[in-house]
Amino acid sequence: MSQEKFWVLFSKKLSGEASVEELGSLEKLISEHPEWQYAIQNLEDLWKHQPAKDYVQGEDAYMLHLHRMTELNVPFGENLEAEALVIEKKSGFSKWYWAAAAIITLVGLFAFSDFFSAGSKRNKIAQQVNEVSTRPGSKSKIQLPDGSVVWLNAGSTLTYTKDFGKEIREVTLTGEGFFDVTKNVEKPFIINTTSISIKVLGTAFNVKAYPEDKQTEASLIRGSIEVTIKSRPNDKIILSPSEKLVVENEVPKAEIRDRRTGNIERTQLPVINTLMSVNKLKYSPVDSTVAETQWVNNKLVFRDESFSELVVRMERWYDVDIEITDANIAEERLNGIFETETIIQALEALKEFIPFKYEKTGNKIIIHR
Amino acid sequence: MLDNEVIKRLLSAIAFTNDQAAYKELFVLLHGRLKQFAYSILKSQEEAEELVSDLFIKVWQKRDQLTTIESPLLYFYTTAKNLAYNRLNKQKRQQNLQPEEWLVHLNSIYFDPEQLMMTEEMMRQIRQAVNSLPPRCRIIFKLVKEDGLKYKEVAELLQLSVKTIEAQMAIALRRLGKCMHLEINHLPTNNFNTKKS
Numbered sequence: 001m002s003q004e005k006f007w008v009l010f011s012k013k014l015s016g017e018a019s020v021e022e023l024g025s026l027e028k029l030i031s032e033h034p035e036w037q038y039a040i041q042n043l044e045d046l047w048k049h050q051p052a053k054d055y056v057q058g059e060d061a062y063m064l065h066l067h068r069m070t071e072l073n074v075p076f077g078e079n080l081e082a083e084a085l086v087i088e089k090k091s092g093f094s095k096w097y098w099a100a101a102a103i104i105t106l107v108g109l110f111a112f113s114d115f116f117s118a119g120s121k122r123n124k125i126a127q128q129v130n131e132v133s134t135r136p137g138s139k140s141k142i143q144l145p146d147g148s149v150v151w152l153n154a155g156s157t158l159t160y161t162k163d164f165g166k167e168i169r170e171v172t173l174t175g176e177g178f179f180d181v182t183k184n185v186e187k188p189f190i191i192n193t194t195s196i197s198i199k200v201l202g203t204a205f206n207v208k209a210y211p212e213d214k215q216t217e218a219s220l221i222r223g224s225i226e227v228t229i230k231s232r233p234n235d236k237i238i239l240s241p242s243e244k245l246v247v248e249n250e251v252p253k254a255e256i257r258d259r260r261t262g263n264i265e266r267t268q269l270p271v272i273n274t275l276m277s278v279n280k281l282k283y284s285p286v287d288s289t290v291a292e293t294q295w296v297n298n299k300l301v302f303r304d305e306s307f308s309e310l311v312v313r314m315e316r317w318y319d320v321d322i323e324i325t326d327a328n329i330a331e332e333r334l335n336g337i338f339e340t341e342t343i344i345q346a347l348e349a350l351k352e353f354i355p356f357k358y359e360k361t362g363n364k365i366i367i368h369r
Numbered sequence: 370m371l372d373n374e375v376i377k378r379l380l381s382a383i384a385f386t387n388d389q390a391a392y393k394e395l396f397v398l399l400h401g402r403l404k405q406f407a408y409s410i411l412k413s414q415e416e417a418e419e420l421v422s423d424l425f426i427k428v429w430q431k432r433d434q435l436t437t438i439e440s441p442l443l444y445f446y447t448t449a450k451n452l453a454y455n456r457l458n459k460q461k462r463q464q465n466l467q468p469e470e471w472l473v474h475l476n477s478i479y480f481d482p483e484q485l486m487m488t489e490e491m492m493r494q495i496r497q498a499v500n501s502l503p504p505r506c507r508i509i510f511k512l513v514k515e516d517g518l519k520y521k522e523v524a525e526l527l528q529l530s531v532k533t534i535e536a537q538m539a540i541a542l543r544r545l546g547k548c549m550h551l552e553i554n555h556l557p558t559n560n561f562n563t564k565k566s
Binding site: 059076222289 | 436
């Protein structure tokens with residue numbers, strides 16, 4: 001063992017680059033040389049010691065930076081809003097603009113029965129529930145007490161108890177949400193939906209679990225998550241970045257709305273055979289985005305989706321009710337993005353690809369051949 | 370160092386919700402380091418300041434594309450390096466400047482001896498040892514210890530092999546060890562079977 005090797009390993013340890021094996025042999029060696037202890041401790045202290053950071057300087061520099069952006073006419077802040085306003089006016093679309101449209105109903109439900117009882121204080125707090133809902137056609141961003149951020153898509157609900165984060169971080173989701181979860185190894189973050197539950201440590205991912213949909217989806221952008229399918233509690237599925245889990249929901253018979261495709265007959269899947277698959281997320285070659293999370297950027301992106309699937313998403317996005325009366329039209333597959341289009345503009349664009357006619361009465365749209 | 374995790378979170382917030390508070394936080398977090406890094410190449414505080422501002426304008430304009438970067442920290446340093454060399458090229462000065470010629474300022478020489486419980490004399494020696502590190506060793510030590518880059522990231526940034534980074538870091542630590550009278554001369558080999566991972 002050369003002294004070079006010792007210093008290579010020791011500097012790797014300080015830099016957090018050493019493997020478990022390297023650390024083990026280094027520790028063993030050091031323990032055999034108690035006379036090095038003082039110097040090694042000093043070196044470790046010296047390494048950890050960080051000169052105080054000068055944030056004031058950074059903030060001053062940021063002021064200058066903002067000033068410079070204005071001078072160079074880089075759209076930012078007020079400029080950016082002005083830009084957005086112009087788009088709104090042009091399309092008569094202000095209702096849909098993300099920030100303005102987010103209608104949040106924050107309901108603090110309180111379990112009255114427990115209020116006067118002798119239950120412990122913690123239990124009382126635990127039973128207070130926060131519920132955040134978005135209506136069809138609107139979205140919302142929520143910051144949870146632990147700093148995690150959830151973007152809630154149209155027609156979705158997120159609930160969590162008042163003692164969220166005290167011992168465990170647990171939420172319930174109906175609909176679609178994009179989660180950016182802060183890292184906390186001691187308090188895993190758990191998301192419950194009707195058919196799956198997801199356990200994470202710290203990561204970013206999208207969950208789509210609308211009760212009326214045929215499938216529940218979890219798409220992982222980074223980190224890792226552990227998914228349990230409720231009907232198969234013994235199987236745990238670990239997703240890696242850029243993977244998407246699709247679980248076939250057991251759609252209750254009453255929930256099947258045959259008006260959409262006319263004559264669908266679905267036999268309920270036996271509980272034991274819940275179908276699932278893990279696929280790779282497809283990154284767009286143009287801008288390396290993933291279709292699954294684009295709703296957060298206010299884009300309705302669809303890649304190789306059937307018209308009937310797209311229509312369900314359009315109903316939520318535009319807060320309308322759409323019916324396709326022709327089974328062949330419903331099965332047409334489509335690619336595209338809606339961003340600032342109104343529902344009429346979107347339908348007109350789709351007509352370029354699929355030959356159909358439609359009638360709109362109020363919020364109700366009927367599509368036929 | 371969890372810098373990359375922090376930066377990823379901020380970049381997500383900036384991309385998905387145009388979060389200006391997150392943008393400011395990111396700027397303040399990285400400004401000092403990036404400015405020092407840019408200064409080491411440009412040797413002008415004014416130009417280094419402008420470069421960091423240019424870099425953050427880019428970040429804002431390309432915010433949609435920055436959420437899938439594996440190592441944002443490396444992205445910031447690589448972009449800063451490229452912007453700095455573009456400037457040198459435009460001004461037709463020092464176009465072949467090597468990393469060994471960068472003017473690297475180390476913050477690690479400023480410390481509070483009492484906090485570290487070392488003698489004044491030892492501190493003086495450490496300061497001298499840090500200051501007299503060979504140029505290449507100096508820049509590598511700075512990027513790893515002060516800027517929080519991984520060996521692999523430093524290797525990519527400086528176009529060197531990871532082995533070189535390992536060797537240079539060992540040199541730096543051995544010199545610091547000497548100040549503390551830690552001399553490791555000969556060791557019996559049977560004590561030390563390192564397995565290659």
